[in-house]
Amino acid sequence: MANTQAFCSQAKVDMMNGLHAMGTSVVRATTAADAFKAALYVDTATRGPADTTYSPTGEVSGTNYLAGGVAVTTASAPALDVTTAHFTPSASIVFTNVTLATAFDAVVIYNDTSSTKLALSVHTFGPQTVTAGDFTLTMPVDNGTTGLIRIA
Amino acid sequence: MTELIRTTKGDIDASLLEKRVDSFENENEITKCTEYRFLGEDEIVRRDVHVELKKNVFSEPVLAE
Numbered sequence: 001m002a003n004t005q006a007f008c009s010q011a012k013v014d015m016m017n018g019l020h021a022m023g024t025s026v027v028r029a030t031t032a033a034d035a036f037k038a039a040l041y042v043d044t045a046t047r048g049p050a051d052t053t054y055s056p057t058g059e060v061s062g063t064n065y066l067a068g069g070v071a072v073t074t075a076s077a078p079a080l081d082v083t084t085a086h087f088t089p090s091a092s093i094v095f096t097n098v099t100l101a102t103a104f105d106a107v108v109i110y111n112d113t114s115s116t117k118l119a120l121s122v123h124t125f126g127p128q129t130v131t132a133g134d135f136t137l138t139m140p141v142d143n144g145t146t147g148l149i150r151i152a
Numbered sequence: 153m154t155e156l157i158r159t160t161k162g163d164i165d166a167s168l169l170e171k172r173v174d175s176f177e178n179e180n181e182i183t184k185c186t187e188y189r190f191l192g193e194d195e196i197v198r199r200d201v202h203v204e205l206k207k208n209v210f211s212e213p214v215l216a217e
Contacts, residue, residue, distance in 0.1 A: 097158065125181045125203045132160045133186075133200035140205055148205065152212045 012085030012151040016078035026114070033077070034113035036120065038093045039069030040135070043105040043127045054110040054117035063099040063132075070095060072109060081144025085151045088142035095135040103127035107137060121149055157188055159197035164190075169197070180207045 014020055018028070037054075041047050045058025056067055073091035080086075093107065105127045111118040128135070140146040155166040170191050175184040181203050188198040 099160070121209045123205055123209065125205065126176075126178075126183060128183075128185070128201045128203070129199065130201055131187075131196050131199040132158060133198050134202075135200070136202045138202065138204040140208060146206070146208060148208050150208055150210045152210060 009080055009083045009085070012083075013078045013080050015151065016085055016087055016149075033074060034111050036072040036074055036089075036109055037069050037112040038072050038107050038109050038137070039067075040065070040095065040100070040104045041106040041108060043103045045106065047106050047108050047122050049122070051108065051119040051122060052116075053119055054108065060100050060102060060104045062101060062130075063097075065095060065098045065100060068112075069107075071112070076142055079142070081147075083152065084144030084147075086142060086144050086147030086149065088139050088148040090139075090142075092139060093137040095130070097132065098130050098135060099132055100128075100130045100135070103129055123148070157198060159188060161197055164188075164197070181205055 011020065018025075039054060040060040041058045042060055047055070047058065054068065059067060061067070070093060072089045072093060075090035076088065078085055078087040106122055106124045108122050109120045111120060139148055142148070144150060144152075156163040157166050157169055159169070168190060169188045172187045172189070173184065174187075175182070177183070183204070184202045186200045187196050189196055
């Protein structure tokens with residue numbers, strides 16, 4: 001039996017749960033999961049991997065859209081699928097009865113519990129507008145192959 | 153029973169509206185758009201969009217050799 005070099009699989013889930021801090025971390029007030037929000041961005045915005053925190057720059061505006069976006073439902077904790085950690089919001093993200101006349105093509109998910117509103121991920125889609133309607137983002141199946149956020 | 157559709161002109165009887173559904177799929181998403189117009193008119197009085205994300209974000213740690 002030989003040893004195997006590895007990034008321990010459970011550590012990937014533990015990182016998603018904030019259990020490893022190789023650098024300066026934060027004092028957490030509770031062991032509860034953080035709250036996350038989703039904000040929409042116009043198609044001329046430049047959101048991407050360099051984002052560190054939520055930014056209002058390029059965020060959509062319109063009837064019934066509140067700056068900062070809507071809450072993300074995170075009832076399902078990060079999990080491990082063989083060696084891939086994965087996390088997916090447990091419900092669709094819905095912006096209800098909005099009018100967004102300027103085309104938008106991205107949603108940024110960010111940590112609403114953190115004091116600086118740390119950015120988590122950016123997801124893009126084809127440019128859309130909404131008129132007195134609903135914009136619904138349905139999540140993929142939460143597993144190691146299709147989960148919305150994965151560490152392999 | 154009358155079905156009312158919420159629009160930019162208020163709640164309108166569905167029988168007065170034309171409904172158009174468009175959908176497309178690519179490697180990134182499955183999207184369905186539903187538009188309502190008054191019969192015989194061009195102005196969109198309601199547009200809903202439903203996007204199903206297919207492409208996730210992914211990170212792969214690399215170990216030092």
